[in-house]
Amino acid sequence: MTNLGTGNPAIRLENVEKSFGDHVVLQNVSLSVGAGQVFALIGPSGAGKSTLLRCINLLERPTSGSITVDGVTIQTDHTIKPKELAALRSRVGMVFQSFNLFPHMTVLRNIALPQQRVLGRSRADAEDRAHALLGRVGLADKASQYPARCSGGQQQRIAIARALALDPKVMLFDEPTSALDPELGLEVLTVMRELADEGMTMVVVTHEMQFARDVSDHLVVMSDGGILEEGDPHDIFSGPRHARTRQFLRAVVDRQ
Amino acid sequence: MTETVWGAVAQGIVMTIQLTVAGFAIGAVLGVPILALRMSPLASLRWSARAFIEVTRGVPMIVWLFLIYNGPTQFDPALGSVFTSWVSAVAAFGLVSAAYMAEIYRGSLRAIKQGQYEASRALGMSSVDTATRVIGPQMIRVAVPASATYAIGLLKDSSLASTIGVFEITYYANTVASTSSSATPYFVAGAYYVALTLPSAWGARRLEARLRRGVAR
Ligand SMILES: Nc1ncnc2c1ncn2[C@@H]1O[C@H](COP(=O)(O)OP(=O)(O)OP(=O)(O)O)[C@@H](O)[C@H]1O
Numbered sequence: 001m002t003n004l005g006t007g008n009p010a011i012r013l014e015n016v017e018k019s020f021g022d023h024v025v026l027q028n029v030s031l032s033v034g035a036g037q038v039f040a041l042i043g044p045s046g047a048g049k050s051t052l053l054r055c056i057n058l059l060e061r062p063t064s065g066s067i068t069v070d071g072v073t074i075q076t077d078h079t080i081k082p083k084e085l086a087a088l089r090s091r092v093g094m095v096f097q098s099f100n101l102f103p104h105m106t107v108l109r110n111i112a113l114p115q116q117r118v119l120g121r122s123r124a125d126a127e128d129r130a131h132a133l134l135g136r137v138g139l140a141d142k143a144s145q146y147p148a149r150c151s152g153g154q155q156q157r158i159a160i161a162r163a164l165a166l167d168p169k170v171m172l173f174d175e176p177t178s179a180l181d182p183e184l185g186l187e188v189l190t191v192m193r194e195l196a197d198e199g200m201t202m203v204v205v206t207h208e209m210q211f212a213r214d215v216s217d218h219l220v221v222m223s224d225g226g227i228l229e230e231g232d233p234h235d236i237f238s239g240p241r242h243a244r245t246r247q248f249l250r251a252v253v254d255r256q
Numbered sequence: 257m258t259e260t261v262w263g264a265v266a267q268g269i270v271m272t273i274q275l276t277v278a279g280f281a282i283g284a285v286l287g288v289p290i291l292a293l294r295m296s297p298l299a300s301l302r303w304s305a306r307a308f309i310e311v312t313r314g315v316p317m318i319v320w321l322f323l324i325y326n327g328p329t330q331f332d333p334a335l336g337s338v339f340t341s342w343v344s345a346v347a348a349f350g351l352v353s354a355a356y357m358a359e360i361y362r363g364s365l366r367a368i369k370q371g372q373y374e375a376s377r378a379l380g381m382s383s384v385d386t387a388t389r390v391i392g393p394q395m396i397r398v399a400v401p402a403s404a405t406y407a408i409g410l411l412k413d414s415s416l417a418s419t420i421g422v423f424e425i426t427y428y429a430n431t432v433a434s435t436s437s438s439a440t441p442y443f444v445a446g447a448y449y450v451a452l453t454l455p456s457a458w459g460a461r462r463l464e465a466r467l468r469r470g471v472a473r
């Protein structure tokens with residue numbers, strides 16, 4: 001499964017820094033995600049996990065550093081051309097904690113519209129693809145519903161299908177199950193696990209330690225805008241190197 | 257006698273509708289660029305839009321009517337043929353409506369969650385697509401109820417145009433009342449306004465329900 005070092009990484013961050021005003025949120029973060037790897041990103045609240053994730057598709061513009069996704073490199077201290085931005089974003093799918101489906105469109109249109117507008121697919125092709133993906137996330141019967149009529153777990157699976165429809169090279173997840181009851185979260189985790197098994201490159205910010213341990217093949221622990229430690233999830237869970245990691249893991253394990 | 261009063265006042269119905277529709281349409285269209293200025297990244301543009309909105313809404317409609325109808329002729333009497341009763345009334349209604357509609361649009365824009373923009377950007381949609389496919393349609397849904405309330409208010413305010421000689425419902429009511437020295441024409445006028453507002457309110461509610469069907473949470 002682990003193919004670090006073989007070929008180019010799917011995602012490479014070099015010396016990424018981000019501040020909001022004087023508030024430094026990310027400091028000199030470098031990270032390399034191999035194709036097909038599943039990264040779990042954990043750490044205390046405010047560590048900068050979401051910010052780091054959002055820097056990968058430039059929803060947040062880093063103050064400095066460079067970002068490479070599937071061969072497209074963006075130097076963030078230069079002005080970024082719309083073309084580069086589009087090229088980068090077309091390679092990255094993102095799933096949010098709050099789903100963010102478009103409430104005024106049916107489930108089918110939610111998945112089809114971006115394909116038509118971004119990839120220029122015909123409506124028929126886009127809708128065929130949407131139906132296929134809905135089947136894959138177990139929601140074939142929801143195509144003509146509006147998102148508000150779907151449960152949170154269903155909405156999140158639809159959001160995953162919407163992102164997958166653009167054939168991304170990597171998928172980013174920002175606490176995809178945090179807004180869900182455990183039972184509904186499980187449906188979403190199942191879909192994510194399948195995606196991982198199919199070889200999708202994934203970076204997942206999560207509070208689900210079980211997912212981090214059992215599904216991810218690389219664990220990154222963040223704290224105070226930097227990477228505290230990273231490596232094999234089992235190693236880190238059984239023997240964290242840093243006192244800060246130990247403290248964080250103890251706190252989450254106690255909570256669960 | 258009363259039949260002729262009903263008939264006489266009815267002559268103004270079409271004008272009342274035309275004035276309301278024209279004023280509202282101008283406001284609904286002009287409200288968009290004013291909103292754009294109001295949300296501009298340039299502080300100077302933002303402030304001019306804000307000043308325009310506050311001043312326009314701060315001056316009563318009837319004062320606007322007199323200002324636009326009488327103001328220009330003071331500088332050049334020939335302008336009287338441009339600023340006729342009808343043109344002045346439409347201009348005043350359009351101007352004030354633009355300011356109100358810009359604020360209604362702004363309110364509905366603020367009702368849209370940040371996540372909608374983020375999702376659209378993350379999917380790689382252009383800013384034009386984000387505006388026209390994602391944000392715009394949601395904004396319209398939110399703006400419909402407030403806009404309908406405003407339009408119905410405008411229909412009633414259109415009676416003020418009688419003061420500068422626009423031949424609408426209230427104008428005819430005034431004329432008939434002054435010759436007959438009876439209050440009946442005003443009763444008739446009131447009945448016509450209610451007859452016009454009731455279906456508008458009903459139509460607005462139907463439209464709102466239809467638009468909300470998909471969005472209801
Ligand atoms: N748009 C913003 N403007 C200012 N500060 C921000 C902004 N977004 C994030 N921050 C700050 O950056 C820091 C990191 O935030 P971030 O959301 O990345 O943390 P996180 O690790 O995802 O936390 P959580 O687990 O609570 O989601 C926090 O101190 C936060 O207040």
Ligand SMILES: [Mg+2]
Pocket residue numbers: 049050051
């Ligand atoms: Mg976060």
